[in-house]
Amino acid sequence: MAIIVNLDVQMAKRKISLNDLSERVGITPANLSILKTGKAKAIRFSTLEAICKELDCQPGDILEWNEDVEPDLHLHSP
């Protein structure tokens, strides 16, 4: 995917574990792991809001677009 998730960077800066963050945000550790590893297909604004609130950062700190990475064309396939 061309969108890169830098959640692990922000988590390391705040020194917070996956389990702690998932508990505070209100999603399961499995889902947070899917997001962290870049396997997620979409993210809800409510989830992004909760993560930014807990990590005290901007959405741009977590999400990054990189033109060199292959886009996920499967999203647009019928």
Next chain:
Amino acid sequence: MFFGKSNVDLRRESDLVNYEFYSINPPMKLNMKSGKLGMLTVLAIVIYAVMILSSFISEMDDFMLGYEMGSNLGRSITDSTKQESAMKTVYFLDLKAGESISTFPDTICNLKGAQKIPIRFDKAQILADAFSKDDKSALRLMKQLEIPLSLLMLVIVVLIPVFFIKLNISLKKEVVFDKSNIKCMRWIGILLILYYFVMLTVSWIVYKTNLMMFEFAEYKIQFKQPDLIWILLGVVVLLFAEVLYRGSKMKDEQDLTI
């Protein structure tokens, strides 16, 4: 309280969170849905069994006739006097009377009116010479092809309910948009279409062999087309399989929405 937040709107959480909630507190309507599904499954299997059984019963006379011919042939192996008459077989023909739809070439006696009335036949069973073992003609080879094709039809008739039951077991476990379910549905659809084409091939072989064997003055031998409902059912099932496939893709996307 859930994950330490009492004011969290559960509806805005991921599907996995909702699943955990429902697994602890299953709503009543899930049980009602599985009862409905079970009822529909049983109904479908019963209708299928009745359909197969009724077609078997309607052909029972033909089956018994064939069985009798076969056992006569078997008994005649030791008795040479009966061999000639036993080397006959029954041919099943579909007929059409003459050129015009108003042609009634035969007559039959009506006992209620004590008079002969015109009649025309659309089916016939003819006792004629069977093919000998030494006969290598195309006719005999075509007739021999009927046996494996008929066995293939029997296998298909057995396989369709097997896949159907497998699909329903999966649905009962609340697993809907799954690759194995899509595979089952596709197999059912393909088998239904295949069943039609195998029936068509057998009908064509029977038609061609009858044409080679017989010719009548008042009747024309007809080609008996199998019911098109089989191919329609197959196509509809394949369509549903495609819908299920699209659903599974949407589910995968939904599952990966955090």
